[in-house]
Amino acid sequence: MAPASTDAAPRGRPLTLIRCGDATDDYAFVLDEACLDEVLKKVPSGRKVAVVSVVGAFRTGKSFLLTLVLRYLREKGGRDWLEKGGTLSEGNANEGVNSQKDAFEWRGGRNRMTTGITVWSEPFEVTSNKGELLSVIILDTQGLFDNETPMGLTSCIFGLSTLMSSFQVYNVANRIQEDNLQQLALFTEYGRMALDAQRQARKEASSIKKDHALQRNEERRQELREKVKAARACDGSLDKVKQLEAELAKESVVEDDAFEEPPPPFQRLEFLVRDWTEFEDSLSDTDMEQQMKTYLDEVMAARHANDLQFTREQITQCFVSIGCRLLPHPGFAVTSKKYDGSTAAIEPLFKRCVDRFMRSVFSDLEPKSINGSELTALELGNYVRAYAAMFSGGANRFPQARTMLEATAEANNRNARAKALEAYCADLDSKCGAGPGVSYLEPREFRTVEKRARSDALCAFDAMATMGRKASILETRASLDLELSKARDRFRLMNDARNPFRNVEFYVLPMLVAAGSFVARRVTDFLCPNDETLLARTCDRAEDAFDHLYGGVVFLMLLFAAQRLVAMKKYLKVVGAGLLDGGVKRD
Known part of the structure; x- marks a missing residue:
């Protein structure tokens, strides 16, 4: 997978997606809804999203790494993406550096940079090896295991990031330690x-x-x-x-589908070991890849102690894929507080390894998937809201596995409702909507088409909304049924507007009266004598009456036509509003 070739890559800025409280509110999580909407609304409708996040210990270079990620994506993975311009000024907050504020802020030293969970404001467009366009969202997280962050808050940040990500980079210093694996083990019960x-x-x-x-x-x-x-x-x-x-x-008999084992609840986990000391410049890329694989195998190998072995088995069952990348030290000049961003100061071996790392991350990136369903921006937003609410209780209330499962099921049900409604509207729009080439359906035919579309939509909902409490599922299904009825009424209006005989009685009767008056006027004029007799005067009065009747009918038809134009204008506004939102309400 490679970044898509667009003319101008987005710049953007970091936004605080999840804000952590303080000791007064037990470090409760607060989701910034406006921030979430700002990012997700930039993803084209219907496009799938991937979420790449970096978690890890305090002051281990996460924000610096993500600055490199942003540069790689902006430069579309070009050959000299890291060396371009000769300086790394994006986000550089070191002393005396004229930093560009278009990256995650980073600097040398011991002080913490990121708090809470930060998201980059601009999604990046990436083309998969299948030719499918994805929108990639980048997350940065507060450093863990420092002297200010309670262990409960550390677990919550790690947990929320894991739930939201499709590709999570676990940034560790020097080597993978047992406590790194224990953090992952927090989710094994939820995974099971x-x-x-x-x-x-x-x-x-x-x-x-x-x-x-x-x-x-x-x-x-x-x-x-x-x-x-x-x-x-x-x-x-x-x-x-x-x-x-x-x-x-x-017409064949429907056969049972073979049962497929569901994938693990979490997708890709990549351990990124920083400041690795066992690489030499003389090693080939193949040798380094083999060393990474060997090291991961050693870490995840079977243990005699039951608790250690159980932890590894559970982690393996919870993730679709677990990998490991090793990065050497970038050079002491880079970690200095006075580092000016010169790319020449970065160690060549680090450049080589970080380039390989970037290409490995974006070579096989997949959309965020939950319960076997790949997510769009709208669906991802529902899950993020549900997960953030689940962690809003504070650092000392890490959600139980069943609570996590219920939050996932609730968001899954909302997404099932949105998908079913979208499919229903698309089906009816193709048969009786406002698009070109759609003809009028007779009332009986419309009822048949609508009934089938509704049945298909409810079946799609029932097949997807199978997790969580039955009462919650039935409540969401009832709201879907109500939305389907509202959409049906809109499509009925659009279909009725195409009826060639709609309100024909309002035109036929006046036209018959006008035509009869016109004919009677001509017949009377032809038959009546042209003298001063009583009969002639009576005929003249009749002719005048027919003229007035004919003129009055024509005037009334013109007045009715004007009223129809006003009503048509209001109708077009209603139809236009229905087309703009596609009949799908956002949660």
């Missing part, structure tokens, strides 16, 4: 419960989809039977009857 829930959810979804497919299959067979019967009753051609009978015979 999530896997069990996903297995049950997949079984239920498979059953729901099969029942729906059987229903659709039977409806299709019934339609074909009626067509065969009608063709025979109307003495249709033998070829047509045979063709319909052949189609009926081809």
Whole structure:
């Protein structure tokens, strides 16, 4: 996967997505909704998102690393992405440096830089090796294990970052230690419960989809039977009857889908060991890759102690992929408080290894996925809100596994509702919406089309919303049914507007009256005598009456037409509003 080739890469700025409180409120987490919306609204509708985050110990170079990530993405992974300009001024907060404020701020020394969880304001467009465009969101986190951060808060920051990320870089100094693995072990119970829930959810979804497919299959067979019967009753051609009978015979029986084991709840974890001392300039890339693999195998190898072995087994089961990258020291000039950003001061071996690291991260990046579903920006936002609320209780209230599972299920149900409503609107829009080439449907046909679209939408919701409490699922389903009814009414209005005979009685009757008056006026004029007799005067009065009636009807029709134009203007506003939001409400 490589950064997409756009003319101008976004610059942006860091935004505090999650703010941590202080001791007075037990270090409670507060989500900045405006910040979240600012980032997500920049992702094109329907595009999938990937979330890359960096977590790790206090003052181990996370923000510096993310500045390199931003430069790599801006330069679209070009050959000289790190050396370009000869200086690394982005985010450099060292003394005497004229820093550009277009990166995560970093500097040498011991003082903490990042607090809470920070997000880069501009998503980056990346093209996968499958040719699919992804929007990549970058997260930075507060340093862990310092003298100011309680252990409960450390666990919460680590936990929230893990839940939100599709690719998490675990930044550690010198080597992977046992306490690094213990942080990951906090989620093993949630991972086990999530896997069990996903297995049950997949079984239920498979059953729901099969029942729906059987229903659709039977409806299709019934339609074909009626067509065969009608063709025979109307003495249709033998070829047509045979063709319909052949189609009926081809309608296959719906078979059970093979059960697929759900993936682990978390996606990719990459240990990034900083200041690694065992690389030599003479080593080839292949040798260094092998050393990384060997080191990870040693760390995750079986242990005699049961608790250590259990921790490793649980971590392995919770992540789809676990990798390891080793980075040598960038050079003491770089860690100095007076480092001016010169790329020449960076050790060549570090440059070589960090380039390999960047390409490994973005060579196989995948969308954020939860419960087997790849997320769009709207869906990711629902999960972030649910997870942030779960951690709002404070540092001493790390959520239990069941609480995490319920938060995931709640956001999953909201996303299922949004997807089902979107599919319903897309289906009806293609058949009776405001788009070009759509014709008028008779009321009976509209009811049939709408009923099938509603059935498909509810089936899609039922197949996806299979996690969590049944009462919560039923409540969300009821709200979906209400939204479907509102969308149905909008599409009915659009369909009725295409009816060629709509309100025809308002035109036909006045036109008949006007035509009759006009004909009567001409007949009277032709038959009446042109003298001063009583009959002639009566005919003249009749002619005047017919003229007035004809003129009055024409005037009333013009007045009615003007009123219709005003009503049409209001109608177009309603239809336009429906088209703009696609009939889908945002949670």
